[in-house]
Structure formats: structure tokens, C-alpha cells
Amino acid sequence: MIGADMLARSFRTAVCDIDFEWPTVNLLDACRQYGLEIDDVAYLAANENPYGPSPKALAAAAESLSLARVYPSPSLRYDELRNEYAEVRDALAAYCGVPADMVMPGPGSETVLRYVTQVFVDPGDEIVTAPESYSGHPWACQIMAADVRYVPLRDYRFDIDAFLATVSDRTKMVWLCSPNNPTGTIITDEELRRLVANVPASTVIVCDQAYQELVDDPSWGDATQLLLEGHRNVVVLRTMSKAFGLAGLRMGHAIADPEVCSLIDRIREPYYISGPSCAATLAALDDLDWCREVVRKLQAGRRWVTQQLTELGCTVVPSQCNFVLADTGVAAGVMYDRLLRRGVVVRPGDIWGYDTHLRISIGTDEENRRLVAAMAAALAE
Ligand SMILES: Cc1ncc(COP(=O)(O)O)c(C=O)c1O
Structure with missing residues (x-):
């Protein structure tokens, strides 16, 4: 195309040098690929608050x-x-x-x-x-x-x-x-x-x-x-x-x-x-009472998920957030796929150099139970 190189010369070098990829999962694509309904997916990849606002x-x-x-x-x-x-x-x-x-x-x-x-x-x-x-x-x-x-x-x-x-x-x-x-x-x-x-x-x-x-x-x-x-x-x-x-x-x-x-x-x-x-x-x-109650539930969920994943043999980093980082001992991408097939979406840790880790958001009690069941099955594969 005429002028394409000329245009590229005007781009800021700092912007062109950014090594960039939007982080993993698009929920809709995952549903299409694995034949899942959105409501059937436990989306635990973006550290959102499953209880929502007041x-x-x-x-x-x-x-x-x-x-x-x-x-x-x-x-x-x-x-x-x-x-x-x-x-x-x-x-x-x-x-x-x-x-x-x-x-x-x-x-x-x-x-x-x-x-x-x-x-x-x-x-x-x-x-x-x-x-x-x-x-x-x-x-x-x-x-x-x-x-x-x-x-x-x-x-x-x-x-x-x-x-x-x-x-x-x-x-x-x-x-x-x-x-x-x-x-x-x-x-x-x-x-x-x-x-x-x-x-x-x-x-x-x-x-x-x-x-x-x-x-x-x-x-x-x-x-x-x-x-x-x-x-x-x-x-x-x-x-x-x-x-x-x-x-x-x-x-x-x-x-x-x-x-x-x-x-x-x-x-x-x-x-x-x-x-x-x-x-x-x-x-x-x-x-603020709403927020305090939600925080209490998320902290309880964090303790429960940490304990359950530890019992499954994972090493879970003690967390002060509404997510945990867990070392499953299996390549992050492999575990990510195994969980995704079971309708659970998490964030693989390899983007931070944690090649066998997953970052998992704390969900509702039901989502947390679903995660633990999916993890048990995925680890047994
Ligand atoms: C550490 C940290 N800072 C900032 C943000 C972005 O937050 P906001 O939704 O306020 O842009 C996030 C979102 O996950 C985060 O984890």
C-alpha cells in the first residue's frame, strides 16, 4: 500500500516496542470452543467479586x-x-x-x-x-x-x-x-x-x-x-x-x-x-455493611479454597486477596485446558514465570466447590 512505510515511520518507538498481548481467555470463545453455556462456566480468571455491588x-x-x-x-x-x-x-x-x-x-x-x-x-x-x-x-x-x-x-x-x-x-x-x-x-x-x-x-x-x-x-x-x-x-x-x-x-x-x-x-x-x-x-x-459482609465471605472462601487445594496436593501461596496462586505441579497451560473443559476458567501463571501455577479467583461457595471438584479430576487425568 502506498505510504504504509511512511506512516510507520511516524509511530512512536516506545509504543511499537511494547510486547503486548491481551491476557488469555475470552469467555465467549471458550464457551464456543468447548460447547459450554455461559451460565455453566465458573469464571475465576479476573479477580472479580462474585457477590457484586450493594x-x-x-x-x-x-x-x-x-x-x-x-x-x-x-x-x-x-x-x-x-x-x-x-x-x-x-x-x-x-x-x-x-x-x-x-x-x-x-x-x-x-x-x-x-x-x-x-x-x-x-x-x-x-x-x-x-x-x-x-x-x-x-x-x-x-x-x-x-x-x-x-x-x-x-x-x-x-x-x-x-x-x-x-x-x-x-x-x-x-x-x-x-x-x-x-x-x-x-x-x-x-x-x-x-x-x-x-x-x-x-x-x-x-x-x-x-x-x-x-x-x-x-x-x-x-x-x-x-x-x-x-x-x-x-x-x-x-x-x-x-x-x-x-x-x-x-x-x-x-x-x-x-x-x-x-x-x-x-x-x-x-x-x-x-x-x-x-x-x-x-x-x-x-x-459499608454490604462490603464488610462480602469481604467476610471472600475471606472465608479464600481459607476454604486454600485448604482444599492443599489437600489435593497443591502448594498454595498464603493469600490476602480474593484469589490464590496455586502450584499444581503440572504445566499451567495443560491444567488451564483441563479445567476449561470442565467449565472452570482460571489464569495460567506462566505469564509471570510461574510455569506450574494457576491464579484462581475466589468465587461463590458453589463456584469454589466446582473449582475443587474440577481440580481433583484434572489432577487425576
Ligand atoms: C493490582 C491491581 N491494580 C489495579 C487493577 C485494576 O483495577 P481497576 O478496575 O480499578 O482499573 C487490578 C485489577 O485486577 C489489580 O489487580
């Missing part, structure tokens, strides 16, 4: 649809009439125990983390992260043409000493995830404080705490606390997608120094959070 959140979102023809509020200014966007920011701030000017909401934490990179990362900046962590972090940095350095986990946990040995004055940003996806492991308060105390104050430490609500280990370290203690270089990421069950409505936020928040406010799109997302978030944060 019914009050769904009702509020539905009600807000009557305003679908108008744009949502673009502004966070308080000197204007109240608007749902500012209300969401206030509600998230109250929920997290921080001042409102330290909160920056967005359509999912994935989008917010891209804004964070746009605020800080220049081409060639050094970024330090772990290869066995959330792929959205290095991906966002690669789009900004960063120089990404990987420090492997050790025994499925962030290796704080190795991170400290790698970080230098050149390091613009460090990415942490606690609890970590895909291992479910935490960074303790002691480890977090040691890291923050020993990196240059100009190095931004982003701590993704998407699964924070699921934590019941008292040694877990909350990066928000360090930010509130005056470590202005700490940025925390939170989401409504997990414990609050609002993955489909897209709402997440950064907790950061007010100056960082105002810089994000400068680059975000004007109408980037929908009215139904705002309405659902406000109602969900007003119904």
Missing part, C-alpha cells in the same frame, strides 16, 4: 441513567454548586481517612495509574518494579518510554533489600503492589517503612492497594499512613472494582500529595467518569 449501588446507578443525555460534572471546584464528581471525591476521602485534596478519582485505578505516570515519567526515566506483579504498572511506564528495571520477587514476596540495592538517584519511580497480584502476598509495615526511609525523596513510590479491603494480616503496611506522616513521594492506588464489586462501572482513585492530585487534574479528560459510576460509588460507600 443493591443500593445498582439502584442508584440505574436511577442516574435518566440523566444520560447530559455530560457529568467536569470540575472539582468547591466554589461552584455541589456536583457528583466533587461528592465522590469527598466520599472516597472520608472512607480512606484523608483530606479531599489528596484524592484523585478516575474511571478505574488502571486509568489513574496512567495519569500518575504521565505526571512523573519522562522518556528514558528509570522505573523499578517486580516482574511477578501487576502488568499494568510497567505497561503504563513503557508507553511513556521509561527504562523499566525488574527486581524479581523472592519466595513470592517483594524483595525489599533487592529493591533498595537497585534504586539509585536515577530512579524516578518504584512500583509496589500490596497485597500483590498475582501472589496475594503483602509488604509488611516494617518493610514498607524501610523502603520509604531509604529511597531518595525525589523517587516516587507508587503502592497499588487494590485489594486492601481483603487484608486480615495485622503486619500489612498501609502506604497511606506513610503519606499522611509526610512522605510526599508516596502515591497510593485504590479501587472500587474488588471489595465493592463495581469492576464494570469503573471507579478507582489515587491518594497523593495535593500538588500531585492537582497535576493529575490538569491532564485528565473533562468528562471521564460517568454519572452512573459516581452514583453507584456514593451509594456503595454509604452501605
